[in-house]
Amino acid sequence: MKILITTHFKVFPTDSGGAVRTVSIANCLEKMGHQVIMLTGDAPLPKSDHRIPGEWFGFKDFGQPGYFINPSFYRAYLTLLAKSPDLIVASCPFQSFMMVAPAQQKRIPIVYDAHNVEADRFRFAENRLKYRIVKKAEDHLVRHSKAILAVSSEDKELFKQYYGVDALVLPNGVNIKKFKPDSPTQKPISTYKLNGKKVLLYFGSYDYPPNIEALRYLLKIWPRVLERYPDSRLLVVGRYPPDWAESIPGVIVTGSVDNIVAHVRLANIVVVPLKHGGGTRLKILEALACGQTVLSTPFGAKGIMPDKDQKALILAELNDFQNKLFELLQSPPIPCSNTVSRELALQYEWCNVVDTIDWNSLKL
Secondary structure, rough: OEEEOOOOOOOOOOOOOEEEHHHHHHHHHOOOOOOOOEEEEOOOOOOOOOOOOOOOEOHHHHHHHHHHHOOOHHHEEEHHOOOOOOOEEEEEOHHHHHHHHHHHOOOOOOEEEEEEOOHHHOOOOOHHHHHHHHHHHHHHHHOOOOOOEEEOOHHHHHHHHHHOOOOOOOOOOOOOOOOOOOOOOOOHHHOOOOOOOOOEEEEEEOOOOHHHHHHHHHHHHHHHHHHHHHOOEEEEOOOOOOOHHOOOOOOOEEEOOOEEEEEHOOOOOEEEOOOOOOOOHHHHHHHHHOOOOOOOOOOOOOOOOOOOOOOEEEEOOOHHHHHHHHHHHHHHOOOOOOOOHHHHOOOEEEHHHHHOOHHHHHOO
């Protein structure tokens, strides 16, 4: 089967949750024997070994307005429809106003791979016009899709609530060959002066408001953590870190890094104090796959099977998060030593979760 996958965002480098999900699904579909065509917001396409599956086409980015109306995307999309794909997988709803009518004319079914329920994500946006536009675009795609793929049972319920439709669940996964337990390497330990320190790690993209909100919470409780455990360090890893997070005692802000796995392996505890956002947290699955102990809010861990004994994925609401953190810091786990974490992550290997969907039936 020939499958066209579209996004409004860049997938190279693959350093965002959206890019990871889109490229991972494409890789697995190709391994399953399908012919994959990618249409992404990368223009010009990188000349290096990008390791993106199938045929890859890009279009010019026109910023946020171009998510909805983009002549560069539309021209490329029409050109690729002429290749007669059997199925279109839309990785976001914003392009629906450009996608639906041409696909209907050629009788090509669309599947909405919903990384989030965007209407719910934008519900509390200060700009109510933006919320209404996003909801209208998502409603348009939902009504004209052969199937909706939600990342969790919670998002499945939200699709029912917002649009009255049943969605399939295709959770986020993890690359278990890339993210795996190993001893922390000496170079970053020396670079960040972590010898003999209790290391807490929060990682993500800080152009995403829920991650900024979580970081603000961590920095709010950090003085009390440092007072009780002065040998603690908070490692803040990811692109677009805020300036106000720097120069705080005991906080190390790295920005983007070339080797995220090496940084995940540095931690004694990976902390995820999220209270807003959508989808299944890739950061939790990646940390678990590395054999790390994760302390998360229940909201942050939604979509991931519970660890009944809470030996790997430890849950605490924000009003108890600090106390749980203190308990863990009394005798912090050795980095990458949690076998229960690894076992839990193995259940989310990308191709295993992608294979739960009957893709051939969706083209009918």
